[in-house]
Amino acid sequence: xxxxxxxxxxxxxxxxxxxxxxxxxxxxxxxxxxxxxxxxxxxxxxxxxxxxxxxxxxxxxxxxxxxxxxxxxxxxxxxxxxxxxxxxxxxxxxxxxxxxxxxxxxxxxxxxxxxxxxxxxxxxxxxxxxxxxxxxxxxxxxxxxx
Numbered sequence: 001x002x003x004x005x006x007x008x009x010x011x012x013x014x015x016x017x018x019x020x021x022x023x024x025x026x027x028x029x030x031x032x033x034x035x036x037x038x039x040x041x042x043x044x045x046x047x048x049x050x051x052x053x054x055x056x057x058x059x060x061x062x063x064x065x066x067x068x069x070x071x072x073x074x075x076x077x078x079x080x081x082x083x084x085x086x087x088x089x090x091x092x093x094x095x096x097x098x099x100x101x102x103x104x105x106x107x108x109x110x111x112x113x114x115x116x117x118x119x120x121x122x123x124x125x126x127x128x129x130x131x132x133x134x135x136x137x138x139x140x141x142x143x144x145x146x
Contacts, residue, residue: 002080004045004056007031008069009076010089015097017070020063021052025104028054029096032113032136034088036144039137042085047131049117051124053108054131112139 004027011026012018018026027047034042045058063069081089096104108114113135121127 002043002085003076004043004059005062005074005076006078006080007043007089008059008074010078010081010086011093012069012071012074013078014093017068019101020066020069022101022104023069024055024059025053025101025108026092026096027056027059030089030092032140033092034085035133035137036140037088038084041133042088049114049127049129049131053105054114
């Protein structure tokens with residue numbers, strides 16, 4: 001199975017550079033939609049409901065001192081991804097890739113996986129609650145059924 005760093009490396013290989021926040025949101029959407037389309041996890045690392053939206057803490061530790069993240073900054077192996085995994089990420093990039101980091105953050109704040117994971121935590125407050133794969137799959141599958 002690929003790692004969150006492999007997914008980030010693939011995204012950066014396709015898009016060259018972006019803010020760390022945008023990378024986090026694209027990684028999140030890649031995992032969520034891959035779950036819907038294949039019923040398989042894209043990577044095993046957890047995603048948490050942080051104040052600015054979903055964050056993979058393990059990936060955050062790799063870029064926490066960077067505002068902009070460039071191809072080569074994340075030491076993942078994009079070649080570790082299967083054809084299906086690359087296809088899911090490519091579809092996410094086609095849909096979400098041109099959005100700005102703040103737009104992606106705002107979008108995730110309106111969606112149930114992040115909102116439910118945060119519960120009653122005040123806006124802007126620290127939170128490490130996991131956004132479960134089940135919550136992602138259920139919510140994004142429901143969007144397909146509308």
